[in-house]
Amino acid sequence: MKKPEIMSPIKNWASLEACKKYADAVYFGIADLSLRARTNSLTLKDVPKFVSKCHEYGIKAYMTINSVIYNNDIKTAEKIVKKAKEAKVDAIIVWDLAVIEIAKKEKIPFIISTQANVSNYKTAEFYKKLGAKRVVLARELTLKQIKEIKKKVDIELETFIHGAMCVAISGRCILSAYLFNKSSNCGSCAQPCRKLWKLSDDKGNEFETEGKYFLNAKDICMIEFVPELIKAGIDSFKIEGRRRDPKYIEVTARCYREAVDAYYNKTFTKEKVDAWKKELSEVYNRGFSTGFYFGEPGSEGISYNKADNVSKYEKVLVGHVTHYYPKIGVALINLKHEGLKLDENIQIEGDKTFIEQKVESMEMDNKKIKKAKKGEEIAIEVKDKVFNNDNVFILKERI
Numbered sequence: 001m002k003k004p005e006i007m008s009p010i011k012n013w014a015s016l017e018a019c020k021k022y023a024d025a026v027y028f029g030i031a032d033l034s035l036r037a038r039t040n041s042l043t044l045k046d047v048p049k050f051v052s053k054c055h056e057y058g059i060k061a062y063m064t065i066n067s068v069i070y071n072n073d074i075k076t077a078e079k080i081v082k083k084a085k086e087a088k089v090d091a092i093i094v095w096d097l098a099v100i101e102i103a104k105k106e107k108i109p110f111i112i113s114t115q116a117n118v119s120n121y122k123t124a125e126f127y128k129k130l131g132a133k134r135v136v137l138a139r140e141l142t143l144k145q146i147k148e149i150k151k152k153v154d155i156e157l158e159t160f161i162h163g164a165m166c167v168a169i170s171g172r173c174i175l176s177a178y179l180f181n182k183s184s185n186c187g188s189c190a191q192p193c194r195k196l197w198k199l200s201d202d203k204g205n206e207f208e209t210e211g212k213y214f215l216n217a218k219d220i221c222m223i224e225f226v227p228e229l230i231k232a233g234i235d236s237f238k239i240e241g242r243r244r245d246p247k248y249i250e251v252t253a254r255c256y257r258e259a260v261d262a263y264y265n266k267t268f269t270k271e272k273v274d275a276w277k278k279e280l281s282e283v284y285n286r287g288f289s290t291g292f293y294f295g296e297p298g299s300e301g302i303s304y305n306k307a308d309n310v311s312k313y314e315k316v317l318v319g320h321v322t323h324y325y326p327k328i329g330v331a332l333i334n335l336k337h338e339g340l341k342l343d344e345n346i347q348i349e350g351d352k353t354f355i356e357q358k359v360e361s362m363e364m365d366n367k368k369i370k371k372a373k374k375g376e377e378i379a380i381e382v383k384d385k386v387f388n389n390d391n392v393f394i395l396k397e398r399i
Contacts, residue, residue, distance in 0.1 A: 020057045031043070052087075104131055138169070164286070213302070217303070219287065223277060224273045251280060315393040347392070
């Protein structure tokens with residue numbers, strides 16, 4: 001049985017560095033015609049170099065062009081598809097028929113986005129006849145329904161196995177556009193489902209609910225059910241999270257890589273599952289559920305009392321890089337926000353940087369020190385190249 005692909009989300013170059021050891025594929029977009037328009041720091045000009053770097057790492061690169069397409073977007077779509085082809089993108093993720101037509105004309109492989117809400121085998125069959133190499137199934141399907149589609153249609157299937165769940169069917173929400181004039185279908189979701197709400201009738205009577213965040217879906221986490229997902233014949237395990245930081249991307253890619261490998265090595269155990277779940281719970285998450293895989297979720301699928309990160313750890317910004325000395329592998333760090341101690345674990349993050357390491361040496365004014373105060377500038381050895389203005393964080397347990 002062929003191993004399923006592990007596909008990680010990409011926000012910037014640092015995201016790729018975070019998952020390069022574990023992911024088989026990544027998906028990314030640019031500011032235009034992508035559902036994470038506000039998130040993407042990659043530009044159309046970056047695409048050839050980015051795809052080349054992915055291929056250098058042995059990773060497939062899938063580019064999203066999956067927003068709603070209006071008349072004035074057609075030329076932009078044509079330009080992006082042509083650039084994707086020139087860059088040797090492995091496939092584009094689409095759903096609008098105009099973009100599908102452009103993809104066919106340019107002879108570039110295409111994957112049908114979850115925005116198409118593919119929920120049955122006849123629709124999957126239709127897209128196969130249209131030329132799609134794969135469909136990303138609707139997140140509202142059960143594992144039983146996925147198996148049925150796999151049996152009836154010879155097409156690759158991709159499903160979301162970890163990350164944020166949208167309260168709307170296949171993400172096609174109009175609430176953000178209605179309330180804030182920011183369309184989620186055009187990549188500008190203001191996430192009203194994560195806001196604090198009150199429920200009342202037309203007479204002003206307020207109703208009690210299980211909490212104030214009653215539209216706030218928990219994240220999906222299927223790590224303990226990886227064997228069932230593999231047996232169902234799912235070809236690609238997709239991790240959601242193009243808005244999330246490199247640490248999240250590294251941990252999710254690594255845990256699912258280890259889980260898939262453990263299944264094939266016959267070393268998949270409850271003890272390993274518990275360890276993976278612990279690690280996953282320590283990076284950004286809104287609480288975990290199994291989504292629709294085993295039936296329609298009830299109240300257990302909603303995080304009623306907190307809309308944001310429920311991890312017990314938080315990243316604390318201590319400062320930023322002011323200079324890097326490549327010959328000696330040393331960075332100057334301005335501790336603008338917090339102090340730092342020897343042997344503390346730090347994360348250095350930037351648009352192109354993701355480094356996790358322990359502070360093994362620290363100097364100030366050419367003298368070795370064991371700790372530095374807020375406001376001081378120090379020199380430390382770093383494991384890899386860093387850039388000016390890269391941020392330096394420490395992880396702290398929430399009080």
